[in-house]
């Protein structure tokens with residue numbers, strides 16, 4: 056493993072924050088050593104100083120930059136993470152939207168999973184919708200067409216894994232109820248393959264939350280922006296939460312991760328509570 060000195064750390068830290076918003080405090084120097092040493096060596100660098108020079112001389116579209124972002128970002132996720140957002144979706148939001156669809160007041164439901172990692176979050180949304188449709192006796196196929204789920208992430212390698220919808224035994228033990236496993240997955244050798252009906256409910260796209268997003272995607276009825284703003288600076292959280300507010304339709308909802316809040320960053324949201332869980336609605 057390569058060792059990083061203070062000067063190299065500062066240069067790489069600033070480069071990474073500028074590239075994808077991820078902020079690394081001094082105590083995270085080991086993360087750069089752990090996650091970027093192999094990449095640095097693979098591209099012929101003997102020090103992080105050389106690696107920084109290579110990176111900063113590369114163009115924005117060069118593969119080295121995306122490999123660096125893939126390696127430095129944390130892709131930890133699981134099925135139905137924190138459970139409550141999916142319960143709120145099924146018990147409160149989907150019935151509300153379904154009623155509006157039946158009354159001819161809306162045509163569809165647009166949901167954005169804004170940092171989807173390996174896909175467990177958007178696919179959990181899709182499975183939740185499918186369960187709701189099955190339970191309410193809605194004609195499954197037409198209901199699924201009314202559900203538009205966009206899933207994005209900065210990491211193209213992680214997105215490719217998400218889009219494939221194939222998971223190993225370790226991923227399958229994390230949060231997935233056995234009924235969902237039996238209903239929506241098929242086992243092939245050492246992998247579980249997601250049923251195409253669920254997979255096709257989600258559209259994947261590479262998107263860096265650091266880049267301008269208005270006019271590129273959206274608007275949405277519900278945004279899942281979970282367990283990603285914790286990695287960003289206070290300044291970027293403010294900017295991003297206000298940008299995200301601009302992508303919500305009137306009355307639209309926002310879910311953050313369990314340890315995250317809009318408090319102190321954006322005035323654009325009302326705080327709602329359901330069964331002890333906080334979520335947000337855009338102010339009218």
Ligand SMILES: C[S@@+](CC[C@H](N)C(=O)[O-])C[C@H]1O[C@@H](n2cnc3c(N)ncnc32)[C@H](O)[C@@H]1O
Nearest residue numbers: 075128131132170172208209263264281282283
């Ligand atoms: C810890 S995972 C969270 C996954 C999922 N939302 C959840 O709650 O389980 C964080 C994800 O954010 C992505 N990410 C980090 N910085 C990003 C950025 N600037 N734009 C888009 N995605 C980003 C990472 O690639 C990673 O997949």
